[in-house]
Amino acid sequence: MLLHEQLRNYRLLLASQSPRRRELMTGCGLPYELAPRFDCAEVYPAGLAAEEVPLYLSRLKSEAYPAPLSGRDILLTADTVVVLDGEVLGKPRDREDAAGMLRRLSGRHHTVVSGVTLRTTGRMHSFEARTSVWFRPLADEEIAYYVDAFRPFDKAGSYGIQEWIGYAAIERIEGSFYNVMGLPIQKVYVELTRFLNE
Known part of the structure; x- marks a missing residue:
């Protein structure tokens, strides 16, 4: 039987805005409902890799999801980060921060890592996906154009691979393209199938 x-x-509750x-x-054909927005302080231990x-x-x-799950609910939560030189590049604070991140990524290789958790009333299963991304060297005017035209302030690492910068500046990737967009959907499909059939 197909997953859908x-x-x-x-x-299936997607807890993400x-x-x-x-x-x-939606593109993968997974029927889901959007979980209500809730607050979660995204703080992690200082020594965590x-x-x-x-x-x-x-x-x-x-674990922060405030509503009790019913017996037929599956909650899906996810987080994606850009890792460069062992450091997390999160969402930029402002224009200057976004441009600075892109200057650091310019001409270099970095890793995009996503973590996903599936939870029911009785079980929790977490998994991750990693994708390597190579940027060609970027001119300052290209960085300024991208930041001003696309305003990537809600994106980890200050870029969206599905936008202009992905077409014009990313030389290659190894791993899931969709992971860089924010969700390793093929792995979600496989892990969700396994989760239901265990």
């Missing part, structure tokens, strides 16, 4: 048919017996995650869930942050935060978001 199995999910008819469940209510990201339009890109919604687009990916950068690559482990998104998995930690996806679990933290899952």
